[in-house]
Amino acid sequence: MTTAQTPVDLDVQPTPLALLLLGREADPRSERGVECPGDLPSPSDPDLVERARAAKEKLGDKVFVLGHHYQRDEVIQFADVTGDSFKLARDAAARPEAEYIVFCGVHFMAESADILTGDDQKVVLPDLAAGCSMADMATAEQVAECWDVLTEAGIAEQVVPVSYMNSSADIKAFTGKHGGTICTSSNAKRALDWAFEQGEKVLFLPDQHLGRNTAVRDMGMSLEDCVLYNPHKPNGGLTAEELRNAKMILWRGHCSVHGRFSIDSVNDVRERIPGVRVLVHPECKHEVVAAADEVGSTEYIIKALDAAPAGSKWAIGTELNLVRRLANAHPDKEIVFLDKTVCFCSTMNRIDLPHLVWALESLAEGNLVNRIEVDRETEQFAKLALERMLALP
Numbered sequence: 001m002t003t004a005q006t007p008v009d010l011d012v013q014p015t016p017l018a019l020l021l022l023g024r025e026a027d028p029r030s031e032r033g034v035e036c037p038g039d040l041p042s043p044s045d046p047d048l049v050e051r052a053r054a055a056k057e058k059l060g061d062k063v064f065v066l067g068h069h070y071q072r073d074e075v076i077q078f079a080d081v082t083g084d085s086f087k088l089a090r091d092a093a094a095r096p097e098a099e100y101i102v103f104c105g106v107h108f109m110a111e112s113a114d115i116l117t118g119d120d121q122k123v124v125l126p127d128l129a130a131g132c133s134m135a136d137m138a139t140a141e142q143v144a145e146c147w148d149v150l151t152e153a154g155i156a157e158q159v160v161p162v163s164y165m166n167s168s169a170d171i172k173a174f175t176g177k178h179g180g181t182i183c184t185s186s187n188a189k190r191a192l193d194w195a196f197e198q199g200e201k202v203l204f205l206p207d208q209h210l211g212r213n214t215a216v217r218d219m220g221m222s223l224e225d226c227v228l229y230n231p232h233k234p235n236g237g238l239t240a241e242e243l244r245n246a247k248m249i250l251w252r253g254h255c256s257v258h259g260r261f262s263i264d265s266v267n268d269v270r271e272r273i274p275g276v277r278v279l280v281h282p283e284c285k286h287e288v289v290a291a292a293d294e295v296g297s298t299e300y301i302i303k304a305l306d307a308a309p310a311g312s313k314w315a316i317g318t319e320l321n322l323v324r325r326l327a328n329a330h331p332d333k334e335i336v337f338l339d340k341t342v343c344f345c346s347t348m349n350r351i352d353l354p355h356l357v358w359a360l361e362s363l364a365e366g367n368l369v370n371r372i373e374v375d376r377e378t379e380q381f382a383k384l385a386l387e388r389m390l391a392l393p
């Protein structure tokens with residue numbers, strides 16, 4: 001996440017200052033990978049756009065470029081399809097003829113694409129350091145320990161795990177192994193409906209906010225039906241009785257980008273722009289979601305603004321690259337960023353034009369770089385969980 005001072009100018013460019021320098025450093029504790037091994041072109045090379053175009057053209061049908069809605073403009077222009085994480089997972093699975101899937105998004109999305117594509121297809125993440133801080137908040141060891149706590153409390157057999165797409169392949173495999181499903185922000189209610197048909201309780205990983213918002217806002221549960229499992233405390237900081245009384249066991253994880261929006265941001269924008277409609281992503285805190293007019297995934301936000309009448313006013317609570325693009329695409333509507341401070345997803349922003357050019361040119365020269373490959377056993381169980389999601393009604 002990258003922040004700067006008020007007020008928010010939607011024309012501002014993402015700053016790389018807070019990022020690890022061009023993928024040349026690594027955080028070994030995170031789900032994201034290692035250093036970028038390549039010789040990256042300079043960001044000031046005036047031919048970068050032409051070089052990306054030429055390399056893509058040379059690769060032809062062999063390459064399929066996927067772009068998440070939070071990617072930079074300079075990158076999204078080269079995407080064959082754009083989408084939220086659900087749409088991109090489906091699109092990746094529907095392209096068996098492409099030898100290379102270049103994923104302009106973050107590490108967990110590329111892992112999911114590898115799981116859902118054929119063995120002879122290779123998924124490439126242009127910068128291996130494009131991870132996700134939320135996915136890092138649930139490790140395989142912590143989740144295995146949590147399952148032991150649930151077993152000790154005598155409830156493991158009643159619990160169905162539901163894991164947000166924004167989790168590592170290991171967590172998805174755990175979910176598949178224990179009879180659960182994956183969900184995204186566009187199908188979380190359907191996933192929970194399904195899970196409560198299979199069992200009496202849900203362990204929701206790793207985004208507490210999406211879990212709580214879906215349970216309370218969409219499924220009619222109360223806040224008291226939810227407990228928060230803190231992996232950094234013994235027994236998750238919960239008594240066996242608290243676990244037995246809960247319907248939703250929420251993992252203590254969150255998105256550092258959406259977590260910034262506050263009730264003050266909502267009150268402030270309503271004061272500044274009378275008649276504004278507040279539309280936020282369900283990764284926002286519960287009080288923000290409760291104070292908003294509409295809530296939905298990135299794909300929902302895009303459709304809502306497409307359908308909105310000219311002259312309408314909107315404050316959007318999601319990542320800034322997308323909000324800026326939406327504001328540019330709808331000059332007839334007033335579209336502002338919900339918060340006063342600039343807030344890009346710094347890991348999404350790691351995929352920039354130099355990394356994309358480097359990845360495409362390497363592939364065009366026959367060098368497979370930055371491949372994301374999930375091992376067979378993990379893949380087998382993670383695929384089970386992902387396929388349960390894709391089969392949801």
Ligand code: 13P
Pocket residue numbers: 083084085086166184185186255283297298299
């Ligand atoms: P969606 O793409 O499912 O809306 O999720 C948003 C997000 O945070 C992706 O990292």
Ligand code: SF4
Pocket residue numbers: 070106131132133134135166255256257258319345346347348
């Ligand atoms: Fe992760 Fe949040 Fe960035 Fe999405 S926006 S990749 S959940 S940190």
